[in-house]
Amino acid sequence: MSRNLxxxxxxxxxxxxxxxxxxxxxxHGAEVSAVVDIDPARAAAAAAGVPGAAALTDIRAALExxxxxxxxxATPGFLHEDALQAALARDIPILCEKPLTPDxxxxxxxxQAEEKLGRKRIQVGFMRRYDAEYAHLAELIRSGELGELLxxxxxxxxxxxxxxxxxxxxxxxxxxxxxxxxxFFSAEEITSVRVRTGKTTRNAPAGMSDPQxxxxxxxxxxLADVEIYVNAQYGYEVGTQAVFEQGVVRIGxxxxxxxxxxxxxxxxxxxxxxxxxxxxxxxxxQSWVDAALQGDIGGPSAWDGYAAAACCEAGxxxxxxxxxxxxxxxxxxxxxxx
Ligand code: ISE
Numbered sequence: 001m002s003r004n005l006x007x008x009x010x011x012x013x014x015x016x017x018x019x020x021x022x023x024x025x026x027x028h029g030a031e032v033s034a035v036v037d038i039d040p041a042r043a044a045a046a047a048a049g050v051p052g053a054a055a056l057t058d059i060r061a062a063l064e065x066x067x068x069x070x071x072x073x074a075t076p077g078f079l080h081e082d083a084l085q086a087a088l089a090r091d092i093p094i095l096c097e098k099p100l101t102p103d104x105x106x107x108x109x110x111x112q113a114e115e116k117l118g119r120k121r122i123q124v125g126f127m128r129r130y131d132a133e134y135a136h137l138a139e140l141i142r143s144g145e146l147g148e149l150l151x152x153x154x155x156x157x158x159x160x161x162x163x164x165x166x167x168x169x170x171x172x173x174x175x176x177x178x179x180x181x182x183x184f185f186s187a188e189e190i191t192s193v194r195v196r197t198g199k200t201t202r203n204a205p206a207g208m209s210d211p212q213x214x215x216x217x218x219x220x221x222x223l224a225d226v227e228i229y230v231n232a233q234y235g236y237e238v239g240t241q242a243v244f245e246q247g248v249v250r251i252g253x254x255x256x257x258x259x260x261x262x263x264x265x266x267x268x269x270x271x272x273x274x275x276x277x278x279x280x281x282x283x284x285x286q287s288w289v290d291a292a293l294q295g296d297i298g299g300p301s302a303w304d305g306y307a308a309a310a311c312c313e314a315g316x317x318x319x320x321x322x323x324x325x326x327x328x329x330x331x332x333x334x335x336x337x338x
Pocket of ligand 1: 158173174175177
């Protein structure tokens with residue numbers, strides 16, 4: 001394909017608007033063919049000022065447009081399956097914001113539809129894999145330079161949560177990133193999840209336990225724990241300590257620059273995920289466009305999205321019961337074994 005990849009962005013909420021600007025202004029080889037949203041005013045506002053971008057209210061109109069080469073799905077997770085099935089029917093490249101779908105059963109239906117095409121078409125929006133520190137840690141693990149990976153300690157702190165954010169969303173919307181991170185770092189499946197709740201911050205909404213501790217184990221016995229704290233107040237901080245046979249690696253502390261002034265010193269803490277992972281989102285979308293222009297797809301696959309959905313289901317059950325819950329997965333289809 002000599003020309004730009006012409007992308008229809010589905011969903012004009014916060015992530016959709018962000019991706020429209022990213023594709024139009026910061027991604028080489030891409031342009032926006034349409035912005036689709038059920039609210040015509042939101043679609044028009046998101047498409048405004050973007051050359052060639054039509055404002056539509058129906059994904060099928062975007063898919064029927066011969067200009068559309070690919071779709072980026074940024075609607076709420078419960079709308080993903082319909083959009084994915086429609087885009088797979090067009091057999092075009094798809095970037096689907098996490099989650100692939102909200103549950104493993106619907107995720108498995110999407111995998112079966114993709115498998116029928118005989119090739120991968122879906123990349124799932126686990127953008128942390130494109131964070132420079134995450135990529136460096138993954139390379140260190142693969143190199144074996146520090147011996148075997150033994151444990152992973154994650155801190156995932158949000159300053160506050162939007163209205164309606166629930167206990168379940170701590171798992172499905174937030175810890176889903178650590179489920180993917182542990183699978184990415186260990187290159188293994190997660191076999192069990194346990195969730196512990198304890199003393200709760202007064203800054204959490206009624207009924208929410210915050211912070212929570214999520215414990216997981218992988219196929220070879222790597223132990224991972226996540227402090228998920230979504231009303232931490234002070235800022236947005238996502239860090240990981242990886243423990244090896246011959247060393248420990250720490251990533252995610254926004255060092256700054258360190259400032260010494262007015263009798264104080266310290267680094268900076270960013271206000272939110274959009275700032276902390278801005279470069280990762282850019283790399284993620286550039287990587288997806290580059291691959292799509294070559295007729296390929298890389299990055300987190302629909303299998304990764306399905307496995308994360310299964311981990312979330314186990315996590316929510318563990319959160320509700322206090323028990324350690326096994327993660328149940330189908331056998332991995334051949335398409336996803338390479
Ligand atoms: C949010 O939806 C995200 O995806 C952020 O990356 C994550 O840090 C946050 O906890 C989620 O609520």
